[in-house]
Every structure is written in C-alpha cells, then in structure tokens.
Amino acid sequence: MALKLYESLSRSLRELRRPDPTNPADVFTFYNCGPTVYAPAHIGNFRTAVVNDVIRRLLELEFGPTKVKHVRNLTDVDDRTIAQALKEKRPLAEITQKWTEKYQADSAALNCLIPHVQPTATGHIKEQVSMIEVLMEKGNAYRGADGSVYFKIDSFPEYGALSRIKDRELKITDASADSDHKDSVSDFALWKAYKPSEDGEVKWPGPKGAAEGRPGWHIECSAMIKKHLGDTIDLHTGGVDLLFPHHENEIAQSNCCNGVTFARHWYHSEHLLVDGTSMSKSKGNYYTLSDLVEKGYSPMAVRYALLAGHPRKQLNFTLDSLHAAEKAISGIRNRLYEMGVYGNVLFFRQEFESVLTADDDLEWGLFAEAWELLKSDLNMPAALGAAFSAISHITDLDLSGKLTTERWRLEFLSAYRFFNRALGIDLQLPTVEEKKRLESDQSKTTPDEITALAEQRWAAKQAKDFATADKLRAELTAAGWTMLDRKDGYSLEPLKKA
RNA sequence: GGCGCGGUCGCCAAGUGGUAAGGCCGAGCUCUGCAAAAGCUCUAUCGGCGGUUCGAUUCCGCCCCGCGCCUCCA
Known part of the structure; x- marks a missing residue:
C-alpha cells in the first residue's frame, strides 16, 4: 500500500507523490518548520521534530534514501530572539548559535536524522528581500508609512483556504488593532522597519522603497523553500499552531510571487499536553529533554513516549507514560534477547547495520501489519500494538521450536528495521567490542x-x-x-x- | 464570541454498526538458589441523556467536561 498522510488543505487522506525512480533528478521535496532558537526547545517542540523525523524515515524507506530532500529552517531572527539578546545584552548571533547547538544536540540524542539543509533566516536576507520586491512589484505588497512592508490580503482571493479564516470571526486584539500602518488589520508584515528601542543592533538594508529593518517571520520559510527546494514542494509540515497565520501567509506569499502551487501536501501534527494540560513554567509541567535526562530517563524513552500517540491527536505526556516507554523499550530488547537471539544478533550484526541503509526490496515478515499501519497516516499507536503482537508471535514460534534460523533471521531483521529504521527507536544492540x-x-x-x-x-x-x-x-x-x-x-x- | 479537536480499563492509548488492539502498573502462577529477565493467566462495555437501527462505544441531536487556535507559540 502507498504512503498515505492526512492533508490539511483538503482535509482528507492523500497519497504522497512518488518520485520517478528512473529519474535521478526527481526527488521528493520535504520542508518542515523548525525551531526559533532563543531558549531550549521543550518536549512539545520535539514531538513535532520526532514525528517529522518518522515521516522522513518513511519517505526514505518507501522511495529510497536518495530520493528525498529534507529541509528544516532555524528561525534566528524574530521578536523573541531579539528580545532575548537584548535581555542578556549579548549579540543576537551568540544567542542563536548557542540554542541552535543545543537543539541539534537534543535532536541527535533523540535519534533524529539530520535534515539535508538547515537554513537560517539571517543567512537568507537577500532571498527574502528580493521576494518582497517581487511582491511589491506585482501589487501584492505595499509600503507602510514607517517604511515597513505589508502583504495585502485582498490581493490574494484564495487567502484563508487552509485555515478557513473567512469562516472565522477575528478577535481584534490590541496587537492587531494598533498595528502600525497597515491598510487592513489582517494584512501581515513582510518587512519590519527598524525600531531602535526594540531591535538593538539588528537591521539590514530593506527592499527597494522600504526602510532598513528585518524580515517578518513568514517570509523566511517562503524564501528558503524557493531557494532550496523550488517553487513547488511535495510536502510541507509543522505544528498545528502554525496553520494560521504562518502557513496561510506562506501560501499567500509564495503563490503570489511564484504563480504556481506552493505545496502539494500540507500536514500538521498536534500538540503535546503534559498532565492533561498545556505546558507552562508556572504550572511546573514544563520539560526540556535535559530536565528528563536529569531525572534518569533515557532520550530513547522520551522518543518512544512522544511517538506513542497518534500524531494528529493531542498526546498526554506524563512521567508515568515516560516510565511506561522506558519499560516498553527494555521489554522489547529483553524479549528479543531472551529467545536465544543475543548471540545471533552479534553474529549478524553486520547484516543489521546494512538494514539501516539498504534500499532494496524490503521484507517485513510478521511486522508487515505494523509497517502498513505506519504508512497509513502514521498510526503509530496501532503500529506499535501490531509490533508487540509480532514479537509475541516470534516468541511463540521460538517456544514451540518452530523458529528456524532462517525464519529467525527474517523476523529479526524485520524487527530491527521497524524499530531502528522506521521509528528511529534504537534497540541498541551492541557488538562484542x-x-x-x-x-x-x-x-x-x-x-x-x-x-x-x-x-x-x-x-x-x-x-x-x-x-x-x-x-x-x-x-x-x-x-x-x-x-x-x-x-x-x-x-x-x-x-x-x- | 468564532474555528477546531477530544472525553475508551488505575495510567498512556488504538479501534469498529454486531458486544473493545497494545504498552505500563497491579494480582496469581511457572522457571532460574535469592535478585533480575522471561513465560502463562486475570483486570473495561467505551462522559451523560435522547434518537436512528434487528443491533451503537462506533451514525444523528442536545448537554456536561477537557484541550488547542483566532497575527508572529511545535
């Protein structure tokens, strides 16, 4: 069965486009909105990261490891990064560098594959500026009185298709009402004129006809996608909170600038709750990966816990569920070892390693159902259930003396492939050395x-x-x-x- | 107020118009001196009230509760 994923724009399950296997130039283009690097990412951020990592893994398993190009941005200039730099009285780049490194270290600990490109907003000022200039030329954007540039919502009739904003009654907040010099409260900033009191030293020359300043948040993704993946991409993902306004605005910018469909497929993962409610420092339920590691939990258990719910449904994270994850992983490992597999694991180690990168025809053995469930809109809980059933089945075969070496080899390779490669849950099978x-x-x-x-x-x-x-x-x-x-x-x- | 999601075993969490996967925890048992690991067995009628139906946890309506978004939060 093909790889199917819920599509946010059409609100339906859709197959992902399969790149032409005979054309080496045809790769599946995948962009996912990354972190704003001003503080340590919390486990909610990492739920999104881990879900996207599984998507990346499924794409590679399904289309081949060389047929996917994955890009994830780093937002290193915006209100929060600048505010943090001012607060610490340090250069912006120093702050963002520090938290970028932390994010990447945490991602690695969680066994996330490294995106092929990790572009930064500050590294793509030119691209953003030129995109804004095109939008101004085409009449989709205008200069505000203070030299900022805004996108004109009225110039893009399809605006609101993703979030169905036209059905909404927008709450007029102070922030939107007093918003400087817009023609309409719904218009959003492409370029923000420099404000000495708020922006510190952060400024760049603006688009033609605009003041110096910095890019708005939304334009960075549009510009970096255009540069690294092209005018139309196959899959664009992010957390649900980005659906509006961020992704809605990206669509408007890119569509108007490039004149073609921006993303063929949109996917949004739901938020993580902790103890049944949203995370916040005041509630005392705000966790970073380091917090949990300090409590003695392993990053792999955190990954498992983050994958234990359906990605399109809010997941309730608790320390109990993390404990359950820890036990589930060690249980899987122990059960596989218990059936006299351990020695064989070492023996076949090389073969297992090859499983992690091979793109030949895959045999899933008893894990076929788990694999299908994973491909069916990322139903991870159901897939994990099927995987546990598969392990029990292997145990049964073993106990009844029906597990031949050949059969064992197939099933174990499948198990290894499913957990280590598809889910990215490292079973940590050590070599003798x-x-x-x-x-x-x-x-x-x-x-x-x-x-x-x-x-x-x-x-x-x-x-x-x-x-x-x-x-x-x-x-x-x-x-x-x-x-x-x-x-x-x-x-x-x-x-x-x- | 608007848009949207959800309420399933002690906890986490799938799923289906015909009487509910899986993991964790708990209990009993088996095995191995003990411990650990593993194995076996046991533990729910699906928020409430109506409706549709031969039959609903699964469809519809209302109600209660929780959560998210509504201009820069993954």
Whole structure:
C-alpha cells in the first residue's frame, strides 16, 4: 500500500507523490518548520521534530534514501530572539548559535536524522528581500508609512483556504488593532522597519522603497523553500499552531510571487499536553529533554513516549507514560534477547547495520501489519500494538521450536528495521567490542569497594555459599547498587533515584 | 464570541454498526538458589441523556467536561 498522510488543505487522506525512480533528478521535496532558537526547545517542540523525523524515515524507506530532500529552517531572527539578546545584552548571533547547538544536540540524542539543509533566516536576507520586491512589484505588497512592508490580503482571493479564516470571526486584539500602518488589520508584515528601542543592533538594508529593518517571520520559510527546494514542494509540515497565520501567509506569499502551487501536501501534527494540560513554567509541567535526562530517563524513552500517540491527536505526556516507554523499550530488547537471539544478533550484526541503509526490496515478515499501519497516516499507536503482537508471535514460534534460523533471521531483521529504521527507536544492540567497552566504562564509574563486594558475592555464589551471597547482595543494596546475575557473569547498576 | 479537536480499563492509548488492539502498573502462577529477565493467566462495555437501527462505544441531536487556535507559540 502507498504512503498515505492526512492533508490539511483538503482535509482528507492523500497519497504522497512518488518520485520517478528512473529519474535521478526527481526527488521528493520535504520542508518542515523548525525551531526559533532563543531558549531550549521543550518536549512539545520535539514531538513535532520526532514525528517529522518518522515521516522522513518513511519517505526514505518507501522511495529510497536518495530520493528525498529534507529541509528544516532555524528561525534566528524574530521578536523573541531579539528580545532575548537584548535581555542578556549579548549579540543576537551568540544567542542563536548557542540554542541552535543545543537543539541539534537534543535532536541527535533523540535519534533524529539530520535534515539535508538547515537554513537560517539571517543567512537568507537577500532571498527574502528580493521576494518582497517581487511582491511589491506585482501589487501584492505595499509600503507602510514607517517604511515597513505589508502583504495585502485582498490581493490574494484564495487567502484563508487552509485555515478557513473567512469562516472565522477575528478577535481584534490590541496587537492587531494598533498595528502600525497597515491598510487592513489582517494584512501581515513582510518587512519590519527598524525600531531602535526594540531591535538593538539588528537591521539590514530593506527592499527597494522600504526602510532598513528585518524580515517578518513568514517570509523566511517562503524564501528558503524557493531557494532550496523550488517553487513547488511535495510536502510541507509543522505544528498545528502554525496553520494560521504562518502557513496561510506562506501560501499567500509564495503563490503570489511564484504563480504556481506552493505545496502539494500540507500536514500538521498536534500538540503535546503534559498532565492533561498545556505546558507552562508556572504550572511546573514544563520539560526540556535535559530536565528528563536529569531525572534518569533515557532520550530513547522520551522518543518512544512522544511517538506513542497518534500524531494528529493531542498526546498526554506524563512521567508515568515516560516510565511506561522506558519499560516498553527494555521489554522489547529483553524479549528479543531472551529467545536465544543475543548471540545471533552479534553474529549478524553486520547484516543489521546494512538494514539501516539498504534500499532494496524490503521484507517485513510478521511486522508487515505494523509497517502498513505506519504508512497509513502514521498510526503509530496501532503500529506499535501490531509490533508487540509480532514479537509475541516470534516468541511463540521460538517456544514451540518452530523458529528456524532462517525464519529467525527474517523476523529479526524485520524487527530491527521497524524499530531502528522506521521509528528511529534504537534497540541498541551492541557488538562484542562495544559490549566490552560498555562494561569497562561501567567499571570506571563503579567505586572500587562496590566492585570488590560484587566480586566477593560472585565468588560466594560460585561456591554455592548462598548465605554469604545474600548477605553481600543486601550490602550492595544498602550501598545503592543492584547486581544483576547472568549465567556467565553479572552487571552492576546504581539503584534508580526516586 | 468564532474555528477546531477530544472525553475508551488505575495510567498512556488504538479501534469498529454486531458486544473493545497494545504498552505500563497491579494480582496469581511457572522457571532460574535469592535478585533480575522471561513465560502463562486475570483486570473495561467505551462522559451523560435522547434518537436512528434487528443491533451503537462506533451514525444523528442536545448537554456536561477537557484541550488547542483566532497575527508572529511545535
């Protein structure tokens, strides 16, 4: 079945365009609205990022890894970035650089693929200016009294198609009412004239006929898309909150400037709620990735938790659901290991690695249903359900002695492909070398006295002196460590903080 | 006020006009000295009231509750 995704403009499920496989130049163009880099992104931002990452992964699996071009912007000049720079009395670039790096580090920790291009607004001032000039020439934009430039909504009859704004009764707020020098309150800024009191040192020469200043928010996406992906793109995504006005305005700008359809497909992911309500610092439910890592949760569990709901539905994130995610991942891993797979995993390691990049015909085995559900409008909860069923099925086969090596290989490759490659949930299957290194790293961070206790206990256990062994286990527990026995050895883990 | 989304097991969360996936938690059991891991078993009638229907959690209406957007929030 083809890859289907809800389309916001038509409000229906639509197939995504499949690029011509025989034409190397024909790639699927995918743009997603990225972060504003003025502070650490919160997990709600990352829900959108992770959902988009899965879209990217599905596109590559479906069309081939070389058939997709993914662009995500970085908004590094706007009201908030400038305000933050003024507040800290530091140059704008310093602030945005810092938070860009943090965003990229967090994305990497969440196992998100790096977009092929990550353009910045400040790096595309020229492109934005020239686009504004075209819009002015065509009569879609006008100069305000203060030298700002506004887009004239009336000049674009289709305005409002995406958000159905014409059905809405716009609330007239102070911000919109006093908005400077617009002809109509609905017109939006393409270029904002420099205001010394608000803009600090941030300014560029403006479009012809306009004052110096800085670009409005919406134009950056239109300009960067035009430059990096062309006049018409295959897929444009973002969070629901961007539907209006941001995406509506992008459509207006790009359509009027280029005269062709802007995006063939629009997709919006819903927001994350925390403890049943919107996140805010005053409610104490505002989390960044670092906050959660400090609490002892793994980034992979965060990723899983963010993917555990349907992307077009609000997802309620709680620390309980994060705990559930942590257990779900370790459960999957343990179950796959348990069926005597571990040694084979190491044996086939190379093959698994190749699965991560191959674009040959894919066999999904028992994971076929999970894969289809994923392709069907990103139904992740249903897909995960099917994946768990598939794992149980493999276990059944194993327990009943029906899991031949060949069958196992197929199913395990499918599992690995589904979790690691499609969902981006790294099952972390270590090679022998990695395993050794992991254990030596662990011994470095384990206090010597703990290691000594563990050694003594292991020796006692080997000597079947269980009384001593139990006593030593109790001592380890009291010292805050837990000892996990295996057939051939043990590992030490610090007890989880409450 | 306008536009839109949602209320399903203790928690998270799919789904369907014919009596409800999955994960977590909990309980019991099996196995392995203990622990961990794993396996098996058990745990819901779908916000409320009407209507349509042979039959609704699933369609329609009303009500209650929650959430989002309404000019720069993913």
